[in-house]
Amino acid sequence: MRCPKCESENIVLNGLTRHDKQNHKCRDCNRQFSLNQKNKPISDETKALIEKLMLERVSLRALVRITGVSLQWLQSYVNGKFRYSPQFRS
Ligand SMILES: [Zn+2]
Known part of the structure; x- marks a missing residue:
């Protein structure tokens, strides 16, 4: 950066x-x-970390603070990832 x-x-x-x-x-x-974090590639390490933290039910806003990704990106990632998991339905 x-x-x-x-x-x-x-x-x-x-x-x-x-x-x-x-x-x-x-x-x-x-x-x-x-x-502009829309075009910033998110590393596999970050994605793995997000998935791990989500299983601990860490909130999206906390995930943004921890990993530095944008809230918009995180929401679309989570929606795609956990679409079929009732646990993460909003
Ligand atoms: Zn400068």
Whole structure:
């Protein structure tokens, strides 16, 4: 991950925006930005972690905080994954 302004990799997480997107901050130029996570590939490790945590009934919002994926992505992933599992029907 790089700063869109100065291309530094010295990035820290900076909480969530009001749209539940992960906010980031560049420590070199202090620019704040949220990445468009729609196009960000989610790693198999992250997916495995999500599935493990879901079995522990961790809430979607907690999963977003833990894994850093977007809530939108998580919801569509969960809907596809657990469509046939009554446990996760909303
Ligand atoms: Zn920067």
